[in-house]
Amino acid sequence: MVAPKMRKGTIMDKKEVSPMITWLKIRCSDEKNFDFRPGQFINLQVSEDSYRSYSICSDKPGGDIELVALTGVPGLGANYIKNLQKGSPVSFVGPSGRFFYHVPARKRVIFLATSTGIAPFIPMMKLAVGDKEVEAVTLIFGVRNEEEVFFEDKFKKLEKSGKFKYLISLSGVYGDLKPPYYPGRVTALLPEYLKEGTDFYLCGNMDMIRDAFEIIKGAGLSDFAIYTESFNPNL
Numbered sequence: 001m002v003a004p005k006m007r008k009g010t011i012m013d014k015k016e017v018s019p020m021i022t023w024l025k026i027r028c029s030d031e032k033n034f035d036f037r038p039g040q041f042i043n044l045q046v047s048e049d050s051y052r053s054y055s056i057c058s059d060k061p062g063g064d065i066e067l068v069a070l071t072g073v074p075g076l077g078a079n080y081i082k083n084l085q086k087g088s089p090v091s092f093v094g095p096s097g098r099f100f101y102h103v104p105a106r107k108r109v110i111f112l113a114t115s116t117g118i119a120p121f122i123p124m125m126k127l128a129v130g131d132k133e134v135e136a137v138t139l140i141f142g143v144r145n146e147e148e149v150f151f152e153d154k155f156k157k158l159e160k161s162g163k164f165k166y167l168i169s170l171s172g173v174y175g176d177l178k179p180p181y182y183p184g185r186v187t188a189l190l191p192e193y194l195k196e197g198t199d200f201y202l203c204g205n206m207d208m209i210r211d212a213f214e215i216i217k218g219a220g221l222s223d224f225a226i227y228t229e230s231f232n233p234n235l
Helices: 076-083 119-132 152-159 186-193 206-217
Strands: 005-014 021-028 041-047 049-055 066-072 089-096 108-113 136-143 166-169 182-183 198-205 224-231
Touching: 005 108, 005 198, 021 076, 041 066, 041 076, 049 076, 049 089, 066 076, 066 182, 066 206, 076 119, 108 186, 108 206, 119 136, 119 152, 119 182, 119 198, 152 166, 166 186, 198 206
Parallel strands: 108 136, 108 198, 136 166, 166 182, 198 224
Antiparallel strands: 005 021, 005 089, 021 066, 041 049, 041 089
16 A cells, blocks of 8 residues: 655646535656545645645556545635635645545445545445445445536436436425436435445545444344445545
8 A cells, every 4th residue: 555645746637526625636756646545534734723624536556646625614724625726736735634544344335425426436336336345336426406416417417327327315395306307315315225234434424424334233234334435424
């Protein structure tokens, strides 16, 4: 595993993928092929003495570093990222973290994410889909409304594998919706997937992590595992 260290980089691309979220692509200046383990993060320097942590959402290691950041709410990190332009120099420490895809996996893998909690799952889900030990991979992804959905193109691409499906939970929407959209919180969709032989990965809002953990633990399963990464909004 690559040890975290201070690195330099350049913004290669940047765009708003929803009213709340900004996507960045960074090219590491001092390492041609930036390596990381899916699930890891970098600490981006956002002022002279301040850093913010962002999970890497690149499809795979060995190239540019892709991140998503919550920028729809003012904050030191959010304001810094909003002011970045293509060609802007950046500094960061990484890769860091011990939130990984575990092998050998069980035959079912469930990913639960809210907002930018989806970031580490982008490369992890690709590993799960390609894992011969896994029969079914399911993502339950939560945002407030359809306008805030992002990365659905990536989900549709994984869906072509034949063993991946995704559900999008809209916590601020009520009434009937057409799949893959569902009203309510991600935890409302979880009980249908409480089956033996399942690995559960949870990432996002700490309240969601706690509630999902209690639901899974209360299901009486004997063959399962829970892996978590919780965070507060990184502003």
